[in-house]
Amino acid sequence: MNWHRFASPSNFKRLSARIFPWAAGGAALCLGYGLYQALFVSPPDYQQGQSVRIMYIHVPAAWMAMFVYANLAFAGAATLVWRHPLAEVAGRAIAPVGAAFTFLCLATGSLWGKPMWGTWWEWDARLTSVLILFFVYLAYMALNNAFDDATRGARASAVLALVGAVNLPIIKFSVDWWNTLHQPASVMRLDGPAIHPSMLWPLLAMAVGYTLLFVVLALVRIQAELIERRLGALVQARLSAGHAQ
Amino acid sequence: MNAAFALIARDVRLAWRHPNEIATILAFFVIAASLFPFGIGPEPQILARVAIGIVWVTALLACLMSLDRLFQAEAEDGSLDLLVGAPAPLELLALAKVAAQWITTALPLIAISPIVATMLHLPAEGYATLLLTLVLGTPGLSLFGGIGAALSVNARRGGALLALIVLPLTVPILIFAVAAVDAAIAGLSPRPHLFLLAGLSVFALTIAPFAMAASLRQAAE
Numbered sequence: 321m322n323w324h325r326f327a328s329p330s331n332f333k334r335l336s337a338r339i340f341p342w343a344a345g346g347a348a349l350c351l352g353y354g355l356y357q358a359l360f361v362s363p364p365d366y367q368q369g370q371s372v373r374i375m376y377i378h379v380p381a382a383w384m385a386m387f388v389y390a391n392l393a394f395a396g397a398a399t400l401v402w403r404h405p406l407a408e409v410a411g412r413a414i415a416p417v418g419a420a421f422t423f424l425c426l427a428t429g430s431l432w433g434k435p436m437w438g439t440w441w442e443w444d445a446r447l448t449s450v451l452i453l454f455f456v457y458l459a460y461m462a463l464n465n466a467f468d469d470a471t472r473g474a475r476a477s478a479v480l481a482l483v484g485a486v487n488l489p490i491i492k493f494s495v496d497w498w499n500t501l502h503q504p505a506s507v508m509r510l511d512g513p514a515i516h517p518s519m520l521w522p523l524l525a526m527a528v529g530y531t532l533l534f535v536v537l538a539l540v541r542i543q544a545e546l547i548e549r550r551l552g553a554l555v556q557a558r559l560s561a562g563h564a565q
Numbered sequence: 566m567n568a569a570f571a572l573i574a575r576d577v578r579l580a581w582r583h584p585n586e587i588a589t590i591l592a593f594f595v596i597a598a599s600l601f602p603f604g605i606g607p608e609p610q611i612l613a614r615v616a617i618g619i620v621w622v623t624a625l626l627a628c629l630m631s632l633d634r635l636f637q638a639e640a641e642d643g644s645l646d647l648l649v650g651a652p653a654p655l656e657l658l659a660l661a662k663v664a665a666q667w668i669t670t671a672l673p674l675i676a677i678s679p680i681v682a683t684m685l686h687l688p689a690e691g692y693a694t695l696l697l698t699l700v701l702g703t704p705g706l707s708l709f710g711g712i713g714a715a716l717s718v719n720a721r722r723g724g725a726l727l728a729l730i731v732l733p734l735t736v737p738i739l740i741f742a743v744a745a746v747d748a749a750i751a752g753l754s755p756r757p758h759l760f761l762l763a764g765l766s767v768f769a770l771t772i773a774p775f776a777m778a779a780s781l782r783q784a785a786e
Contacts, residue, residue: 400779448736452733452736455729455732455733456733458729459726459729459730459733462726462729462730463716463717463720463726463729463730466717466720466721466722466726467719467720467721468721472719472783472784472786475780475783476716476717476720476780476783477716479712479716479776479779479780480712480716480730482776483712483734483772483776484733484734
């Protein structure tokens with residue numbers, strides 16, 4: 321299969337038009353089902369009580385924060401190695417989405433931490449490394465916007481995205497390497513999830529819903545970015561044509 | 566190799582002939598550190614507890630100030646194009662620039678850090694480890710900073726952008742440096758933290774030359 325086919329913006333447009341309704345419908349279904357299950361049907365935790373429901377928002381947001389960053393790093397590699405124009409646009413388009421997921425993860429974690437740990441914020445390894453992830457997202461966006469030439473901004477921020485990818489394994493294993501307040505993994509474990517099915521299914525539905533939501537947002541934002549660039553090019557051409565006369 | 570040493574010698578000579586720049590950075594280090602006793606109160610016990618953190622954070626910020634011009638001056642006078650086009654590998658030349666920055670900025674900061682630490686009542690057991698952490702950790706700071714400086718060449722709002730890029734990358738260095746000195750003060754062995762700190766600097770040494778060279782090539786395009 322020749323992946324370069326999808327490199328051109330017109331092919332991307334056709335492909336995204338085909339994916340978009342499925343992704344949008346799937347996201348609405350999964351999020352609707354997941355939220356209903358999470359907020360009304362699933363049982364309260366025997367220790368945490370009702371506040372366990374924050375987990376259904378928090379955990380998928382944390383997964384997405386890392387998943388989107390992995391995408392960002394991949395787009396960065398594609399920008400630098402193959403000079404792929406769509407990868408440039410994609411990196412720029414998904415960074416704010418990833419930052420939003422990271423912020424959602426930090427904010428919901430903080431809301432959960434106050435009743436459970438008795439503190440809004442704790443400088444434990446997991447929280448700190450996710451906070452750094454958020455800062456790297458901010459730096460990526462600032463660097464991407466810091467140049468008059470969009471390509472230069474895209475390539476510079478691609479280097480940063482690759483350097484910052486070091487943080488992903490640190491986040492993932494922070495709960496194993498350091499003895500910290502944040503609980504260790506309970507879903508993605510080699511010996512199967514240590515979480516009851518009545519809570520696991522709503523969580524997985526939310527995770528799928530978040531992922532599809534990310535796909536929808538990424539497609540819309542990439543389209544918008546392509547249109548914006550085309551508009552810029554048209555204005556430029558009009559201006560230089562007017563200049564020539 | 567000769568080109569790299571020539572570049573280091575040139576930068577050191579330039580810094581030597583403009584002593585104001587390094588003097589400003591050292592003055593910033595001392596003044597910023599001496600703000601803390603006013604901010605948190607002059608009680609020696611409190612200051613002794615936070616002294617190491619203050620010394621390290623202000624040294625980090627002082628390093629950051631000097632990184633702003635690391636490649637920007639070259640980009641402005643056109644010598645960046647010569648560095649990129651030179652027969653010597655750009656990775657090596659970028660590393661030489663960082664080495665020169667470390668010699669002209671980090672070494673003087675390390676030299677006066679015991680004075681700042683004394684002002685903040687750092688316990689006597691911590692001094693040797695403080696110097697050791699600075700010697701092991703500042704190369705990492707300069708290397709990560711070099712990545713940020715190379716990325717932000719010709720950017721709008723260069724200085725603030727540089728801080729935004731570099732500071733998150735330097736957090737691990739800060740953590741292990743402070744942990745090493747805290748261990749030494751508490752009478753424990755700082756060795757594990759020092760090894761991790763050295764490891765971070767070596768890690769920075771493995772990625773920074775390539776990241777810097779890639780960004781400098783883009784800047785020169």
